Amino acid sequence: MPTGLLTPEATEQIVATCRTAIGDSLRSITYFTRDxxxxxxxxxxxxRDADLSTFIGHEWRxxxxxxxxxxxxxxxxYDYTIRVFENGFLVRVTTDSEGVFVTTDGLTVKDFEEVATALDSFLSSREIS
Known part of the structure; x- marks a missing residue:
């Protein structure tokens, strides 16, 4: 459900970035700030039944x-975090003011590096203070 944190263009960009890097293994994308x-x-x-507010609190901390x-x-x-679960993976890329976590099905280390680098470029280009 859109909250207005990202413009439609930024939303499109982040989804396209992840879909390009991950393909059909992409499960979800969540953008977050401190608040x-x-x-x-x-x-x-x-x-849509995940407790995202708890996930965000944990990922930020x-x-x-x-x-x-x-x-x-x-x-x-520090570059990024990969979390491994029974049914998939979570990749978190964070700056001092914002972050993205992506959940996926199985990926290779090269795939993780590619998506993390692309997300870092996305976040860096936004320069939120």
Whole structure:
């Protein structure tokens, strides 16, 4: 359900970006800020019954915790998170002010890298303060 967080053009861009990188394995796309979220895509065979507000709270806190915990480590700068579940995967790409998490069916590491890089470019181009 649109909340107005993204323009129709931005919504179209983020869906096209994910569909191009992931194809038919794409399950859902949720855009979020610190205060709000919008599920911008849900595959037709899935139900709208996920508790997205809880997911967003966890993903936002998770980003902040991970970013702080590994800051200055020899691993380098934090890029994105992949979560593995019994029925699929969640990829989270976050900046200091906004983020996107995408759920998928099975993907390769190369697919994860491709979608994470594309989403990072999308978020970086928006420059929300």
């Amino acid at each position: 709000d979220f919008e599920q911008v895509y849900l595959r037709d065979d899935l139900e 998770g980003f902040k915790t991970t970013q702080t915990a590994y800051e200055g480590s020899e691993l380098g700068e």
